[in-house]
Amino acid sequence: MVMDHKYNSIESVRDALSLLVYPIQLSVELPGSVTEWFNESLATRRKLQEEIDSLHTQQFMQKAQMQKFAALQAENIRLRELLDSSFEVGEKVLIAELMSVNLDPYKHQVLINKGELHDIYPGQPLVDADGVMGQIVHAGPYSSTAMLITDTSHAIPVQVNRNGLRSIALGSGTINRLELPYIPNSADILPGDLLISSGLGGRFPPGYPVATVIAVQHDPGNAFASVVATPLAHLNRSREVLLIWPSQTTIIETTANVPVEAPGDVQDPEEPAATSDTTAERDTPDTGAAAAAE
Amino acid sequence: MIRRRRHHGGGVIVFTFIIALLLTVIPLPDWALTLRPDWVGLVLIYWCMALPDRVGVTTGWFMGLMVDLLTGTLLGQHALSLTIVAYVTLNFHQRLRLVPVWQQSLTILVLLVLHQLLSLWISRIIGRPGVPWYFWTPSLLGMIIWPLVYATLRGMRRGFRVN
Numbered sequence: 001m002v003m004d005h006k007y008n009s010i011e012s013v014r015d016a017l018s019l020l021v022y023p024i025q026l027s028v029e030l031p032g033s034v035t036e037w038f039n040e041s042l043a044t045r046r047k048l049q050e051e052i053d054s055l056h057t058q059q060f061m062q063k064a065q066m067q068k069f070a071a072l073q074a075e076n077i078r079l080r081e082l083l084d085s086s087f088e089v090g091e092k093v094l095i096a097e098l099m100s101v102n103l104d105p106y107k108h109q110v111l112i113n114k115g116e117l118h119d120i121y122p123g124q125p126l127v128d129a130d131g132v133m134g135q136i137v138h139a140g141p142y143s144s145t146a147m148l149i150t151d152t153s154h155a156i157p158v159q160v161n162r163n164g165l166r167s168i169a170l171g172s173g174t175i176n177r178l179e180l181p182y183i184p185n186s187a188d189i190l191p192g193d194l195l196i197s198s199g200l201g202g203r204f205p206p207g208y209p210v211a212t213v214i215a216v217q218h219d220p221g222n223a224f225a226s227v228v229a230t231p232l233a234h235l236n237r238s239r240e241v242l243l244i245w246p247s248q249t250t251i252i253e254t255t256a257n258v259p260v261e262a263p264g265d266v267q268d269p270e271e272p273a274a275t276s277d278t279t280a281e282r283d284t285p286d287t288g289a290a291a292a293a294e
Numbered sequence: 295m296i297r298r299r300r301h302h303g304g305g306v307i308v309f310t311f312i313i314a315l316l317l318t319v320i321p322l323p324d325w326a327l328t329l330r331p332d333w334v335g336l337v338l339i340y341w342c343m344a345l346p347d348r349v350g351v352t353t354g355w356f357m358g359l360m361v362d363l364l365t366g367t368l369l370g371q372h373a374l375s376l377t378i379v380a381y382v383t384l385n386f387h388q389r390l391r392l393v394p395v396w397q398q399s400l401t402i403l404v405l406l407v408l409h410q411l412l413s414l415w416i417s418r419i420i421g422r423p424g425v426p427w428y429f430w431t432p433s434l435l436g437m438i439i440w441p442l443v444y445a446t447l448r449g450m451r452r453g454f455r456v457n
Contacts (some may be wrong), residue, residue: 009395010357013369014369017359018362018363020360020363021309021315021363021364022359024312024319024360025319027316028316028319028320028321032321060334066404087376100321101319101320101321101364102319102320102321102322102327103332103364103365103366104365104366104367105328105330106329106417106422106425106429107366107367107422109366111366123401137364137366145366153421153422173423174362216325233448236324
């Protein structure tokens with residue numbers, strides 16, 4: 001049975017059985033949701049007014065930013081047309097809530113209250129207001145389990161926002177720490193750099209913020225620098241998460257700054273590389289190295 | 295007819311297992327997450343000891359499966375280890391009943407450590423990383439609260455005449 005599971009062949013059995021434990025998950029969730037309901041319905045008028053005010057301000061600010069965004073988006077599409085590459089910005093999203101259920105403390109997983117009935121599928125990316133959180137690993141009918149990016153068996157392809165240097169961010173098992181292995185000592189990466197998802201591997205949509213680099217150590221004895229980043233998403237605090245359906249259009253990388261030596265990494269329009277992140281991304285550092293060497 | 299009268303109060307057993315499952319996933323503050331005792335294991339050991347003809351290896355397997363589904367571990371990981379724990383308990387149930395509660399606690403410690411060890415082996419085999427020392431504290435806590443669990447469950451068993 002254990003072996004069976006390793007090869008994902010009894011995923012459907014798991015899904016069916018997860019219906020059995022759903023009542024238990026719900027009843028554990030109940031006290032939390034009841035208190036929340038009480039808090040919402042018994043909040044004072046003044047408090048609500050304050051909240052509305054702050055939300056108004058926030059919305060105003062974001063609208064102002066969005067005006068710029070529309071122009072930038074139009075410009076971006078125009079530039080990409082010039083470069084003969086297609087790019088889709090809009091993606092379908094769905095808001096889900098975390099269920100207050102504790103899972104195995106040695107695995108970084110969360111349970112969310114949407115499942116296959118809401119078209120959720122395993123491998124679907126999950127973000128919160130500040131960055132990428134993780135991906136769905138099991139989708140049950142009503143609830144699904146997501147693995148966070150800091151789990152030790154998780155890896156996400158990223159690139160430095162400043163210069164496009166590509167790498168993978170591996171989970172470290174600590175909630176505020178990601179590791180970037182195989183970054184050469186000569187690479188241009190600094191503490192404070194923003195890491196965004198690169199979209200390679202086809203699982204995470206490109207352009208979402210993932211982490212900021214907090215420490216870069218160059219040890220002359222090692223071939224690679226040790227780079228540590230901290231996730232931007234509030235992995236252990238967020239309650240509301242956003243599920244993304246990445247747009248189906250293939251993204252053709254502009255070959256301007258990508259060297260030709262790594263053909264495996266550039267997504268072919270004919271065969272989108274929809275493989276698992278952990279295995280497929282191992283050769284990205286070569287690109288990163290080459291890109292940095294320019 | 296006679297058989298039906300002999301087995302009585304199955305609902306109580308199911309109820310205690312459901313409570314144990316609830317306690318397994320109920321939200322705790324961060325510092326207490328790794329200290330959570332293995333409730334399902336404790337309840338399973340009690341019923342295996344008290345009613346070996348009703349609760350046994352199959353129940354252990356099924357409850358383990360439930361734990362796997364609830365906590366998102368590999369399907370079958372807890373099922374296997376709880377099956378083995380149930381089997382060992384069934385073998386020793388008569389001796390376990392005779393000794394005083396504090397001596398039972400020591401045996402419980404061994405059983406719970408066995409459960410965690412088997413679970414750990416499986417997760418190491420599938421490539422999970424090693425665990426810190428406090429991985430074992432749930433077993434110790436399980437040993438400490440065993441007299442309480444024992445008294446509660448025995449009270450329930452006698453009160454509801456489960457046999």
